[in-house]
Amino acid sequence: MIKNCRLLLVDDETGYVRVLGNRLEKRGFSVLRATSGTDAVRLLRKDRADVAILDLKMEDMDGIEVLKIFRRMAPETSVIMLTGHGSEEARKEALAAGASDYLTKPCELDVMLESISRSLPEG
Numbered sequence: 001m002i003k004n005c006r007l008l009l010v011d012d013e014t015g016y017v018r019v020l021g022n023r024l025e026k027r028g029f030s031v032l033r034a035t036s037g038t039d040a041v042r043l044l045r046k047d048r049a050d051v052a053i054l055d056l057k058m059e060d061m062d063g064i065e066v067l068k069i070f071r072r073m074a075p076e077t078s079v080i081m082l083t084g085h086g087s088e089e090a091r092k093e094a095l096a097a098g099a100s101d102y103l104t105k106p107c108e109l110d111v112m113l114e115s116i117s118r119s120l121p122e123g
Contacts (some may be wrong), residue, residue, distance in 0.1 A: 036063025056083035
C-alpha cells in the first residue's frame with residue numbers, strides 16, 4: 001500500500017470525482033478534489049500533491065493546458081492524464097508535455113493504483 005500519498009483528482013464530472021476520491025481514500029490516500037482546471041490550479045497553489053490525476057477534456061480548460069501549468073507551478077508533482085475521449089495523438093501530446101502516464105476511462109482501480117505507484121518518486 002502507498003502511504004502518505006497526496007492525490008489531486010481533477011475531473012469536471014462531479015459524481016466521478018466523489019466516487020473515485022472515496023475509493024482512493026479507503027485505500028489510504030489523502031485526496032484533494034477539483035471539478036475544473038481553474039479549481040485545480042487554485043488548489044495546487046495553496047497545497048501540495050504527489051500525484052495529480054487529470055481529466056483531458058473539461059469545460060473550462062483543456063487538460064493539456066492544465067498539465068503545462070502544473071509542470072511550471074509544481075514540477076515535483078507527477079501528472080496522470082485520464083480521459084474518456086482518448087486518441088493516440090492526445091496521448092503523445094500529454095506525454096510530451098510531461099504526463100507520467102495516460103489512462104482511458106473506464107479505468108480499473110488496480111490499473112490506476114499501479115500507475116500512481118509508478119508515478120511516485122523513489123524514496
